[in-house]
Amino acid sequence: PNGEIIMDYSIHDALEAGFNKVVFIIRKDLEKDFKEVIGNRISKITEVEYAFQELDDLPAGFAKPEGRTKPWGTGQAVLACKGLVKEPFAVINADDYYGKDPFVKLHDYLVQEHDVDEVMPISMAGFVLGNTLNGNLTGVNETKNIVKTAEGAGVEKEDGTVDPIDKNSLVSMNMWGLQPEFIDLLEKGFVEFLSAQKEGDVKGEYLLPIYIDELLHAGKAEVKV
Numbered sequence: 001p002n003g004e005i006i007m008d009y010s011i012h013d014a015l016e017a018g019f020n021k022v023v024f025i026i027r028k029d030l031e032k033d034f035k036e037v038i039g040n041r042i043s044k045i046t047e048v049e050y051a052f053q054e055l056d057d058l059p060a061g062f063a064k065p066e067g068r069t070k071p072w073g074t075g076q077a078v079l080a081c082k083g084l085v086k087e088p089f090a091v092i093n094a095d096d097y098y099g100k101d102p103f104v105k106l107h108d109y110l111v112q113e114h115d116v117d118e119v120m121p122i123s124m125a126g127f128v129l130g131n132t133l134n135g136n137l138t139g140v141n142e143t144k145n146i147v148k149t150a151e152g153a154g155v156e157k158e159d160g161t162v163d164p165i166d167k168n169s170l171v172s173m174n175m176w177g178l179q180p181e182f183i184d185l186l187e188k189g190f191v192e193f194l195s196a197q198k199e200g201d202v203k204g205e206y207l208l209p210i211y212i213d214e215l216l217h218a219g220k221a222e223v224k225v
Contacts, residue, residue: 007094010103011042014090017103018111021047023084025077028052051080059187062194065202073205074174075193079186088114091176091208098125098175106177109224116181119222122212123177126225129153130167143171170225172209177224185220186211 011022022042026034031050042048053076056064071077078091088110092098102125114121130152145156146165154162193206215221 005038006097007038008041010092010094010096010098011046013098013100013103014107015046016100017107019090019103019107021049021087023049023051023081023089025051025053025080028054049084051077051084053077053080058194059191062191065197065200068202070203070205072190074208075186075206075211076190078178078208079183079190082183082187085183086180088177088179091174091178093174096173096175098173102127102175106175110177114179116179120182120185120215120220121179121224122182122215122221123224124172125175125177126170127173128167129165129169129171132171132173174209176208176212185215189214 014022024034024039031052039048039050053071055068055071057076057080058064074091081089090103090106090110106123106125109123129146143155143165147154147156147162149162149164151164152167154164156162189211190206193204193211197204212221212223216223
């Protein structure tokens, strides 16, 4: 009603749930416009910091492949917060609407004491697929092109056919609860990701849910849904 954007609602819900700081992860060239659209407004109600995701912000020994214009993905985006986040934190997409309840649940989990020495404690807000069918979704298995069908839901393939899926499944909308130590793991994982890239690959992405899935299967993380 007053010109709010989706992020306004997420931030409002997060602050009401008990979060007390916002880190915006943006491109450096968008900083001026971003602050005018939302950043300056939010800085009046809570602590705000900025992290910048840049194509050439890579570990020592790595260089941006010639011709790459695609961002490195959500894993590198969260890694850009290194040094800014020293407390348990939640990660969300700026363009998804989550509602108040998942922020409360994540906050309640994050304020508990967690041992991070052996296995990284991670939490994820799970959403019932049938309630989220307004667009494409991604999950730990990075399932793309989920569409509404007459029967409920399905995954649309390149040939136009649709494989049905259970609309009552729990899915991820990339809303995670993480410990500050997780960023150190992300940093190591980014080096491994870059080392495994094929020469000339300009589209590979270091994705947060895929990396968490790798930690899960390696027994290095537990994810509470």
